[in-house]
Amino acid sequence: MMVNSDAPNGTHPVPSPEDLKLLELSQKYTAEAIKRLRPDGLDQFVPLKKAESERFRALAEDPWVDHAALNAKESPVAEGTTYKFLILGAGYGGLLYAVRLIEAGLVTGPNDLRFVDAAGGFGGTWWWNRYPGLHCDVESYTYMPLLEETGYVPTHKYASGTELREHADRIATQWNLHDKALFRADVKAVRWDDESQLWKVEVTEGRGPSAPSRELKLQAQYVLLASGVLTNPQVPKIPGLDSFSGPIFHTARWDYTITGGTPEDPTLTGLEGKRVGIIGTGATAIQVVPKLAKYAKELYVFQRTPSAVSWRGQRPTDPVEWKTKIAYKKGWQRERCLNYDSYLTDAAEEGQKNLVADGWTEMPAYSGVLGSPRYPIVEPTPEKIAEHVGRLYKLDMARSERVRARTEEIVKDPETANKLKAWYPCWCKRPTFSDEYLQSFNQPNVHLVDTDGKGVDAANQSGLAVAGKEYPLDILILSTGYVTPAIGGGSPAARTGIEVYGRGGRSLDDKWRNHGAATLHGICTSGFPNLFFMPLSQSGQSANNVLTLEVGTEHTVHFLAQAEARAGPGAIVEVTSPAEEAWSFEIAKQAAWHATVVGCTPGYISNEGEFLREQQQQVQDPAAQFKKARQGNWTRGIASFMKVLQEYRDEGSLQGVEVTARAA
Template sequence: MKKLKFVLNSDISGGLGLSIKLKQLNMNDYIVLERRESVGGVWHDNKYPGCACDVPSNLYSFSFEPYSKWNHTFARQHEIRKYLEYLTDKHNLRPKIQFNAKVTEAQWLDDQNQWKVTIDNGRHFYSRFLVSAHGSLSDAHIPRDINGIDQFKGNMFHSAEWDMTYDLKGKRVAVIGTASSALQLVPVIQKEVKQLYVFQRTPQWIIPVADRKIIDFEKKLYERLPLIQQVIRAIIFWMRETTVLSFAYQWPNKMLSEHLVKYFLSKQVKDPELRKKLTPKWELGCKRVLFSSDWYSALQESNLKLVTDSIKQINEHSILTTNGDNYDLDTIIWSTGFKVRECPIHIRGLGDISINEQWKHSKQAYKCITVLNFPNLFFLVGPNTGVVHNSVIWMIESQITYILETIEYMKQNHFNKFLVKQQAFQQYNDYLQVQLKKSVWQLSSKSQSRDTISPNTRTWPGFAWSYRFMTRRFDHENYDLFYNKDQIGTLKHKKCI
């Protein structure tokens, strides 16, 4: 088979973004491996009722590909899929995408300075560079350690694997977990089910969402005067950047923010017992703040019961809690997030080391993109990419720039292999943890942003613009660069921050 320059394992919109940029630079020697039958990534999988983005539409698009046809200020799932389909067709990317191609393994062949990538039908691809754009929301998590989970005889599925053929009307339904998907789907299905039980382990801080329909006049204005949409996008971006002052730097305005969120809860929920169950015991920001304007009202409907007791056992047609209550059910819906600690594909680098073995105790990358012991490997939305206050698309664009700068530098200087230096790698990750320890994201040991067996490897600790500045160029001094089998030059170790 012809050797490629790039193989992109794509589960997220970032794969499309990088593909667009590669085509624009006439780097056409690449292929995108997509495990699904169409584009969309997580927006292809997540089809549950009420599914929407919690980032404003004008920010949830590439700056180099603005979209004037959003229908809501916070886009629905089908709108985002339409945007991604639009990008694919506009740039004629389909010939570059192999659909239904799930990557099962990637092996670095050091004697050949290339990656061998295997998909589920046994076919192999060989490339100089590998870009893993699987993201962190690609593999649904169902807690299999719950007693009796396999004996339930009703219908059971994860919100990210919604059963489109199943009718919930008139059913007794349990939603387990209060992740963002629960906040979106519960107010919708509550109106059609017979009885709904929401099992909550921990309450969430919730902010009302300022969502509305975008009128046709605005769409036409954006289309004819794109500068207006760019200005609005910039305003939204910088307004969201200011929230870092509260969470990362503990400015006094955090107290005001927490007061306003509690005020919203008190106005929405009059029952003191229910309000107590819905009030978090940690500071605002320790877990990701969620957005909903109808969650609290749905929880107070007559056919919905909030259950805060732990699940003791799942039976054939019910759930038994630790206090002895038994809830008869037809359906269980899991809203329990995703597997984020492991890489979903088997990647092996120098010395046949597995990336999951290396990440067993600490899932780390350099600038969220490159990894020690894994030459010519890039990640999109790698460790610590999570920007809880702004748009991940901004972070992805920054990473695309860094990848392209790396490739251009290597091309201009005739290198064919890079490997991040140990010292630079360690300095960078030590810096991240120092910054995170100053923030509210590290204050709670049970925070969603805190990995229970390692340092915080999910959250970016500061402003999104600072990440853009950090990734604006390829810092070759922090890499060992090779031509064929011989190292070329000795580059000084420098601080990477």
């Protein structure tokens, strides 16, 4: 922090007014975070599929799938068939894998490529999520993949969930992928067979309530894990929740038979005359609450931690602007993505034009989680870490104050406005943007139930209880998010819910649990040949997740193309242990940057406060600290990470990767 340099010699420096303000703010942030720590940590939630109650397990089922239509078609996979590329996931990540493989000429035969996905169609999170008000929070011109290749023009600056799902189908149509996907299929286990040098894949295909499921054993030369980070919806362990007598559902499985309306026409007439409760005030609830408020007789919003809600600025796409200022040259989308990212990593050049110019690009302090090329690696000393964290707090302070002031300006009731203010830096929770959410609390039928960081105490047959007061409800909606991708130390298997076993039957989860994250460039790991996964740990990250997916798929396909050029179509590609250790050490050297996250309020990014709890417990075991450091990310921003990958590809030798030909 800055100090007054005019202090007389021999005396302590006098803190500047800004220093004192920052100190007060950091103390407030810390107090708010500690208030929300729970002794059960990650155990306060359970994935819907693993809930003890059959009622909650049923909430995980696909409400959108057309079983009759899928059952009437010939199955795209056959028992015992060997596929060249088996892509586990059919969202944007899986589609990008497929498109890049096709473009590289690696898909030539009818059985070269297959998708397997639990959903009933393409789209990933955009298949499952169809709640009213759903839009992407990142500008559609940068978020929607392959816009140049498809020639599609998004209808608005922020695309609706329906439009995003339709775009997934558009990609599948353009690249002839519709007959290459096995939907409604859960992958139970993926096992490397040392003798055949193929992956053995165990799949259960569901066929709806009127037909028995089908057990399948498939084989694949390459397995590509394409599950996203918003994969497993979770339900809070609230005592008595299962006893609630009214309808209850999760926002990731919206039930329009209860609310009325459709994803395309959210006229929620089923809520008229009803007392509706929604638990959660994160990025989903920000979009849902205004729609509920329009129709419910009474709406109760149960809040543990308020969201920082900035302006959105939604508008239709201007056709002239699209042709002359957005899609006006080849390569425009990647250029726009990197321009956007430069503002979030505090790397925008002086005089540079802000192409996206939205609320995200007002947050250079978001580099607290993404990293920045502007600063060197943070030395892991108390002094340097404090300097680093202090700089980011200072960088964030004015914006956070504007967001809190905006809350005061919009929400008329001072007490409600005060409870809706977010007391944490911008990098601690997914930032939110809305021109409707805060305004909803000015409606007489909308009631904020602030739990002072504790969450809902209990439920009963008629409603919920908070701080000794009961709130009778007719309908309850769970906007309680997803299992954190940091589960299992960030293991690609744990976050996808698939058991993965490599050479000698070694579990990928066990490798991560016992050894820590170990990859080359965040996409592959030693002992698991021909297995690739979407980058999370040990990679560069962007707030625009599709850019992260693009970078991962491009690099993976480079490995595969180069391997087949060397060893033919039966190539076996595997990272060496020295190479993944060298990369893991490079990541661990950068770990002190993420000290910014340690003090964050409990939530998705902070692993529900586990990082802060570990700090409080003063865990000093060097081995444990190094294992945790390996789970971090590249902290120079994704543009810097992309440069590293490009230099690796340009060098051309596939350093650190062994390529052999599969035995005949």
